[in-house]
Amino acid sequence: MGKITVENIDIELVRKRIKNIHLTVYPPDGRVRLAVPQHMDDEAARNFALSKLTWITKQRKKYTTQERQTIREFVTGESHYYSGKKYILRVIETIGKQHVELRDNKYIDLYLRPGSTVEKREKLLSEWYRRNLKEIIPSYIEKWEKIIGVRVNEFGVKQMKTRWGTCNIRDKRIWINLELAKKAPRCLEYIVVHEMVHFLEKHHNKVFKDYMSEFLPAWKSIQNELNGISLQK
Numbered sequence: 001m002g003k004i005t006v007e008n009i010d011i012e013l014v015r016k017r018i019k020n021i022h023l024t025v026y027p028p029d030g031r032v033r034l035a036v037p038q039h040m041d042d043e044a045a046r047n048f049a050l051s052k053l054t055w056i057t058k059q060r061k062k063y064t065t066q067e068r069q070t071i072r073e074f075v076t077g078e079s080h081y082y083s084g085k086k087y088i089l090r091v092i093e094t095i096g097k098q099h100v101e102l103r104d105n106k107y108i109d110l111y112l113r114p115g116s117t118v119e120k121r122e123k124l125l126s127e128w129y130r131r132n133l134k135e136i137i138p139s140y141i142e143k144w145e146k147i148i149g150v151r152v153n154e155f156g157v158k159q160m161k162t163r164w165g166t167c168n169i170r171d172k173r174i175w176i177n178l179e180l181a182k183k184a185p186r187c188l189e190y191i192v193v194h195e196m197v198h199f200l201e202k203h204h205n206k207v208f209k210d211y212m213s214e215f216l217p218a219w220k221s222i223q224n225e226l227n228g229i230s231l232q233k
């Protein structure tokens, strides 16, 4: 893997057996990757990147502003996402049961003991995210078991740093990233389908992609939504 620099932006350069050029900007830090056909030299790759500089800069800016928002203190007024929608957090002190409520399609209300710590507030919200996912995922599994023709023995939700989902093909088990609770339902459904399709094909090869296109024609754009913004030329 090589590297080129365009206007002070470092770009990873990858040569692959592909016909088209793929330019991708990844969250959370705006890393840029350029995949080009094997015969293309550095100069041509640099010229291509240069011609897309406005686009690259715009995408990177989007991530750096998002990144600033990810340092969370779980205090009233902060914005947090649920199911692809932005909500305003409100911390409400209670001596009753500690819980989370969605209010007026606008607020996520955290009911907590007076003087709760950041960790406690974060944990309450995470547990709520987890419960919601655990409630929603079975309906997707049931729907897609019929369409794909595979069975899921068990599913789980866990916090993962680098992947949206993972699976154990032999045990027919899938794991879904807790972070998907914040994303639009189509993203969650895509990851469930993706992991289930692995029961038919282990690798991300053409067979796998053909299955995905058959079952979920829009999978590629959802993948981009989750993993970065891609430009194909």
Ligand SMILES: [Zn+2]
Binding pocket: 194, 198, 204
């Ligand atoms: Zn996969």
